[in-house]
Amino acid sequence: MDAADEVLVVGGGVIGLSCAQALAERGVGVRLLERGALGAATSSGNCGTLTPSHALPLAAPGMVRTALRWMLSPDAPFYVRPRFDPALARWLLRFAQRCDATTFREAIAPKARLLQHSQAVLAALVRARGLDCGFVRSGLTYVFRDAAALARSASDQALLAEYGVVVEPLDAGALAEHEPALRPGLAGGLHFPGDGHLRPERYAAELARIAALDGATLDERAEVVGLERRDGLWHARLACGRTHRAPRLLLAGGPWVGRMGQMLGLRWPIQPGKGYSITYDRPALTPRRPLVLKERSICVTAWDDGFRLGSTMEFAGYDARLNPTRLAALERGAADYLQHPTGPVKREEWFGWRPMTWDDLPILGEVRGHPGLWVAAGHGMMGVSMSAASGNLIADLMTGRSAAIDPSPYRPDRFNTVPG
Numbered sequence: 182m183d184a185a186d187e188v189l190v191v192g193g194g195v196i197g198l199s200c201a202q203a204l205a206e207r208g209v210g211v212r213l214l215e216r217g218a219l220g221a222a223t224s225s226g227n228c229g230t231l232t233p234s235h236a237l238p239l240a241a242p243g244m245v246r247t248a249l250r251w252m253l254s255p256d257a258p259f260y261v262r263p264r265f266d267p268a269l270a271r272w273l274l275r276f277a278q279r280c281d282a283t284t285f286r287e288a289i290a291p292k293a294r295l296l297q298h299s300q301a302v303l304a305a306l307v308r309a310r311g312l313d314c315g316f317v318r319s320g321l322t323y324v325f326r327d328a329a330a331l332a333r334s335a336s337d338q339a340l341l342a343e344y345g346v347v348v349e350p351l352d353a354g355a356l357a358e359h360e361p362a363l364r365p366g367l368a369g370g371l372h373f374p375g376d377g378h379l380r381p382e383r384y385a386a387e388l389a390r391i392a393a394l395d396g397a398t399l400d401e402r403a404e405v406v407g408l409e410r411r412d413g414l415w416h417a418r419l420a421c422g423r424t425h426r427a428p429r430l431l432l433a434g435g436p437w438v439g440r441m442g443q444m445l446g447l448r449w450p451i452q453p454g455k456g457y458s459i460t461y462d463r464p465a466l467t468p469r470r471p472l473v474l475k476e477r478s479i480c481v482t483a484w485d486d487g488f489r490l491g492s493t494m495e496f497a498g499y500d501a502r503l504n505p506t507r508l509a510a511l512e513r514g515a516a517d518y519l520q521h522p523t524g525p526v527k528r529e530e531w532f533g534w535r536p537m538t539w540d541d542l543p544i545l546g547e548v549r550g551h552p553g554l555w556v557a558a559g560h561g562m563m564g565v566s567m568s569a570a571s572g573n574l575i576a577d578l579m580t581g582r583s584a585a586i587d588p589s590p591y592r593p594d595r596f597n598t599v600p601g
């Protein structure tokens with residue numbers, strides 16, 4: 182064991198980096214093992230929005246019917262590739278069982294709490310450590326083409342307000358004034374002044390920079406191929422043949438945490454939810470702030486040096502192909518709302534796998550019956566938004582400090598981890 186290693190973190194996305202940084206800042210000796218480059222997987226090409234506005238759970242009443250309808254359209258934001266996959270079938274069933282009004286309501290508080298706390302922690306971290314990641318408390322606007330859909334959102338607005346999320350309704354005229362990049366004739370919008378955005382790849386790079394400054398060791402091209410606990414220590418065996426040991430092991434491999442669990446004979450219900458993005462140079466008329474184009478579920482983010490469209494939830498296993506139909510659907514969908522839906526130069530077409538749990542909450546904490554084994558994963562569509570609070574929560578729990586928010590809704594043992 183390297184003398185300094187008290188915690189091994191496996192996975193160097195925004196979650197592993199946030200945990201490593203928060204631990205290192207508290208004086209814990211951390212070594213992070215990342216098989217590729219830091220922050221280069223799901224944490225790079227995402228939309229970079231920070232969204233307390235998204236506190237309502239995905240498993241909502243009526244969602245199963247909507248999802249089935251979407252399955253029939255190649256332009257729709259949701260798709261399940263039909264195939265024999267018992268783990269996915271179990272996942273979908275558990276998700277569908279939660280689409281009732283009572284469960285939906287109960288699930289709002291823990292999601293809202295983590296999102297709101299994270300927003301505050303991230304803003305403080307950016308300020309205190311001078312992170313150069315394009316963070317702006319910009320707000321975010323939902324845009325509706327369909328007046329009936331906007332009217333139906335009234336109950337959601339009331340629910341969000343109950344949980345402290347400020348919502349400002351915009352009628353058609355106010356929306357046009359608020360966001361001149363939109364096409365005329367849209368129905369209206371909802372503005373969330375508490376949201377923000379940042380440049381996700383720069384945020385990951387900045388987390389790595391300050392984690393290293395605080396004393397963390399960050400190893401790239403360090404693929405973990407075996408995990409076991411022996412003689413009171415966790416052993417992580419790398420593809421290159423090296424082994425690292427430490428009393429505590431934190432699995433932070435996002436969509437791959439299920440595979441890491443398999444190395445230990447444990448099962449976590451994390452499915453890869455594939456999403457796509459396209460990044461361009463800024464168009465002549467660029468939105469002032471992030472937008473969600475509601476009926477198409479497309480997120481639009483603009484930075485000083487670029488413009489990104491992102492969307493789609495495809496359950497197709499770990500299929501690493503870029504689907505041209507899905508990418509084209511992004512541009513077609515954006516054209517329904519934006520005067521300039523694409524930029525003059527296309528810089529990147531990208532996909533990433535969101536680590537999806539069926540209860541739409543991340544898994545954060547120590548695994549019961551496995552002393553020293555910790556998990557920080559399953560952040561789904563909200564990994565950037567929840568990253569700062571997740572890192573702090575793990576670091577506080579590991580160092581025996583009292584956590585700023587109640588950790589119980591996120592504990593790993595809410596799932597049955599024994600493969601059946």
Ligand SMILES: Cc1cc2nc3c(=O)[nH]c(=O)nc-3n(C[C@H](O)[C@H](O)[C@H](O)COP(=O)(O)OP(=O)(O)OC[C@H]3O[C@@H](n4cnc5c(N)ncnc54)[C@H](O)[C@@H]3O)c2cc1C
Nearest residue numbers: 192194195196216224227228230405435456563564565566
């Ligand atoms: C299209 C799209 C748009 C999105 N937009 C937003 C948004 O606007 N706001 C938001 O909050 N979230 C957004 N998300 C979600 C967000 O990107 C994810 O929740 C987040 O990136 C997950 O981070 P992570 O660190 O858990 O996973 P990852 O970033 O995937 O990191 C996991 C890391 O583990 C490493 N790894 C895996 N196996 C091993 C191994 N055996 N050994 C060593 N390392 C290993 C991987 O290489 C990877 O780097 C979006 C996602 C998509 C797809």
